[in-house]
Amino acid sequence: MKLKPKVLAMILAGGRVDELNVLTAYRPKSAVPFGGFARVIDFALSNLMHSGLERVAILSQYRSFSLISHIGVGAVWDMTGRYRGVSILPPSQGSGQSSWYRGSADAIHQNLDFVQYHDPETILVLSGDHVYNMDYREILQYHRDKDADLTIACLQVPMAEASRFGVAEIDDEDGERGGRIHQYQEKPADPRFNWASLTVYCFRPSVLYEVLEANAREDDSFEFGRDILPRIMAGQYRVYGFKFHGYWGYTRTVAEYWQTNMDLLGAEPKIQLEEWGIRTNLEHRSVRDCQPLKAGPGAHIENSLVYNGCVVEGRVENSILFPGVHVKSGAEVRNSVLFYDNVVGHGAILDTVVSDVNVTFGARVRIGEPGVPQADKVTVIGWNNHVLDGTVIGSGCTLHPNLRPEQMGGEIKNNEVVR
């Protein structure tokens, strides 16, 4: 008998980061488009679906509209039914202390009534910002096998990069599977161990309640990585690390976002959308209404992902095109990611560009510079822009959303920011 779910999954999806820049001007990081048809949060949601975990809460407060329309009723991820469901938990007012979410831990703390109502045996806390494929049943099993209070999924990263993550020291109690965590440090300046936390936590509910309450009483910072994990490490708790060995892509900066997109391409892509079984909501932006890609007689498409609803009459190389992109004849798109409904005019050349929805590039526009594409040379363009015919834009530039056309006239030099 396994009618009522024993695991409650909570996805932290509220945040935005300044580094991701104009792509999160109007949406949380988790709702940023990814992979030619999906959103970043689809990876966590699809992982949950394939793991049979269908009682899910999503914590969100920053510009949630895009996220809410994307989740819908959750039917896409099979999260509708008697004991299945996805609940979006925005900040709310009440009789007690209530406020905007002051951090990831505060978001859950403010919703403890929701959590306790579901009375789970295990609480699985996830981030909605990561690109990875994981069967959560494995970490949950490990968590149970170890009778742990907290189990954290970790990935070994090069020591040189460890300072950018929350890192744990894990022993070899269970070899490749995992071990006891002896130390945890959030973004240490001088890291001594390198198992980076994936923000996949299995909590024993009583322990989570206890520590959240204590943190709320005693601290004025409310982050899992910075506050809750150190607090648990300092107490008498059983904390284990589950060793993850697969691909993990993150999208914290424009450069990382671009690189993670490029990991979709190549002869053996690191991100295997099909094998991973990524599901997305085709209602969102009416993607379901698109017809198949139409390639014109002079089209050339190589090493690229292109979804339904696109029209390609020019050249597309090493790029990802979302539904509704139109690449006109004589245009070339290389090493770029074009979101929904971009139009690339006749003879325009785009190299290493990430462009948000509804951007029109006029005829003969030039962006970027030819050569080996580099993540730090991405030009990123906010939504609803019209780049006038003949405009020349360098590499590493940032164009904010909704610019007036004359702000983009003439020439924009490398690394310039237009707002």
Next chain:
Amino acid sequence: MIHGDNTLVLLLAGGVGSRLNILVQTRAKPAVPFAGFYRIIDFSLSNVMNSGLSQVGVLTQYKPLSLMRHLGTGEAWDFTGRTRGVKILPPRTGFQDSDWYKGTADAVRQNIDFIRSHPAKETVILSGDHIYRMDLDDMLRFHRRKQAHVTIAMMVVPLSEIHQFGAGITNTEGRIVEWEEKPRIPRTDLASMGIYVFDTEYLLRLLEEDRDEVDFGMHLIPKAIERDNVFAYPFHGYWRDVGTVQAYWEANMDLLKGDSEISPQAWGIRPNPYADRLQVDRCPARFASGCVVEGSMISAGCVIEGEVINSVLSPGVRVGKNARVRDSIILHDCVLEEGAVVDLAILDKRVRVGAGAVVGQGEDKTTPNKACPKHLYTGITMIGKEAEVPPQAVIGRNCVVTPSRKAGDFPSLLIATGETI
């Protein structure tokens, strides 16, 4: 949209469409896939939806399973809600032990109870097997303006084709004064599209008069023209009956033209992305380094490593390295292994073409298929659902490989033009 709340739509989807050969061996004609991931019936259903009509009965008879699965709850065409709905109306046993539908009018007659239970001033009757876009609401307004008993959508066709249609001669007001069903000698170029608006009361009276009158075009329409007000609603634009292999292939090729007259998306045609786990589960099409794609339509879920020219690919088709596809229609999840060649062919779902095999070989495109000379005579070769063409096999023109044939069913690796397996 003034009629949206009460007009009843009856969609005739029972046709066998046997001239589509192997494509209708496992499904009814309206359920035949078209333009990648649509089915033919999506055009009629979407026209109904876009005209604001939402009470629909679908009359089925022949191999209705894939059709029923495709319709689902009708949600894809917005037919769910308090006052909206789509019902499948299969034949039922009735007065006699077996009451199969004997014709279009007979099918409607056997569902008089359904018509009565959805009281509507007008009833729209249309067929589910044409490719077109039409505003039925405008036709309904025309019908009311003319105070017609019956209105028939009609369009001008070449005189040489009129013998396939009901032909009407109209007076200056647009009233039809003479009617000939499939005339041998053309006297007019105005052809019926098989789309009728009836005053519901008038339709019921007409149906009850004589139970031996089983067909609209043959029986009821000529009678109504003789006695009452029957008007021709003029239609201009793209309209195809894709009831033959040749017409089906040509209409698919029409999609690929630069200034194509058909555009499912622009026409507001909606597929059902949830039926058969089709679209919802498909990833973007993947194009490998060194592939060639020109003048084609490619659905999500395809993986192209070879060359695709002037072809329509449904979701999930894999074209291996050095494989070549030209002038062809490839349905869902076909696999073309390395070096395979498909030229001027229609491949039904899940066909596998082995490495180095050739489908469609030779200059002689005019020697017809021996078994079905009227189906295949222009060079098109058809491969049935889930068939496997063994590696290095060479299949000629106008050939048919029936569904599920495996390597052992091939008498030799060389299948001459016009043969059937």
